[in-house]
Amino acid sequence: MRPIPFIAAALALALSAGAMAQEKTSADGIAEYRKMLQDGNPADLFEAKGEDLWKKARGPKNATLQKCDLGLGAGVVKGAWVQLPRHFADTNKVQDVESRLVTCMETLQGFNAEELIKTPFGSGEQNNITALATWIAAESRGQRFALPQNHAEEKRFYELGKRAFFFRGGPMDFSCASCHTEAGKRIRLQDLPELTKNPGDGVGFAAWPAYRVSNGQMWGMQLRLNDCYRQQRFPYPGFISDVTVALSVYMGVNAKGAQSIAPSIKR
């Protein structure tokens, strides 16, 4: 945890430099900051923890996750991330990485899925799921998103995700689309990715899980979406609920061809 103050200061420096030279966007500031860090992304620590967790015998059944099928066959991790969420025959569900990890932790290790789902972000097994997701994403670093859309349920979830994306509600009438349907827009100095199409390599869906410098936390897509809904002033989306998985299918399919840089680093 020691590197965090340094990192925060470095980012502040990069960002304030960006603010002073107004033509420089916050994205430029972050890109510069990423360069400064090079191999120093604290996400590396979560990545290493995730790899250990994958190989470690745990849970009531004292088993590893090495037989977990992430979509490319039991135990195949490389390349799996850029094809998630996808349909799984054994659960007959469309699942994202976090949903699939819950399935594997239940079936292989004997954890109680309901309890895992109820565990708040940032505590207990939820931290382990985040670390595992970080490592699984890292194993596909540099690969391009290619979510399958062959199964009827995958197509259906894309359509449901699209509808969720445009669903306006809450006291401020916001939807995901309020902020993410045009290129080059900002909230304050924060650049907003356009998520109705491929927003580019390492942008939007292709940038998470990410280490967040501002709060020193590692966030998977589930927490990213959860916080989007908090900012939209919606009620609380359930962990791995259908709306979160459907939105990921929508964004992931739209990002086809985008290179994954996850785990990345964010302000």
Added chain:
Amino acid sequence: MQNKTLFLTSAAAVAAATLLVGCATTPPGPTAAELDAQAMAMMKASFREQGIAKLDRIQQDLGQSACSSDKPPTEAVAKQVEAEALASIKWPTGGQYIGDWRAGERLAQDGRGMAWNNPSTDPKNNGGQCYNCHAIDKKEISFGTIGPSLWNYGKLRGVKDVTDPVSAPIVQYTWGKLWNSKAYAACSNMPRMGHMKLLDEQQIRDLMALLLDPKSPVNQ
């Protein structure tokens, strides 16, 4: 209706053809209307209440449901949303439109309020969030770009004296826009500050002053 019938007929034809060639492995997918219904059911099932954010926030009014797709509503629906919004505007008590631009600037800077981690839905706890989406005072360089720039808002519209009857149309329009933005654009991205009880009358007066008072830094 006719389009839908045509679509269903052709879908049935395709299904029949598929059966004929003997490879009916997958049934036809759900129709657009079925997906709409499934999406609504999904929204209802996927959320739980948390703090001040109750499940009624998922219940859409017409202004929200009409603007929840990648296509705009029909002209008739848009007109209905705008007419209902215009009728809903509460005009300021005693005809007092203008408050204190200093308080307005503080509100414009403040992006808090109405999230599940906020303590109460009382407008006193809420900011106006204006800089999230708009450039306003040029001195503030941390501004969003989803909405248009409001720099020189009153000056550009020729407001030299907010009490002059000549200024009345723009003063009233601005109040209406802040109270219920849908009155002038059915699918406006801007929150309905007054209508949804995000801000109270006095807070809106202060934002009015920030935009329209010739003494406001916005109009220098």
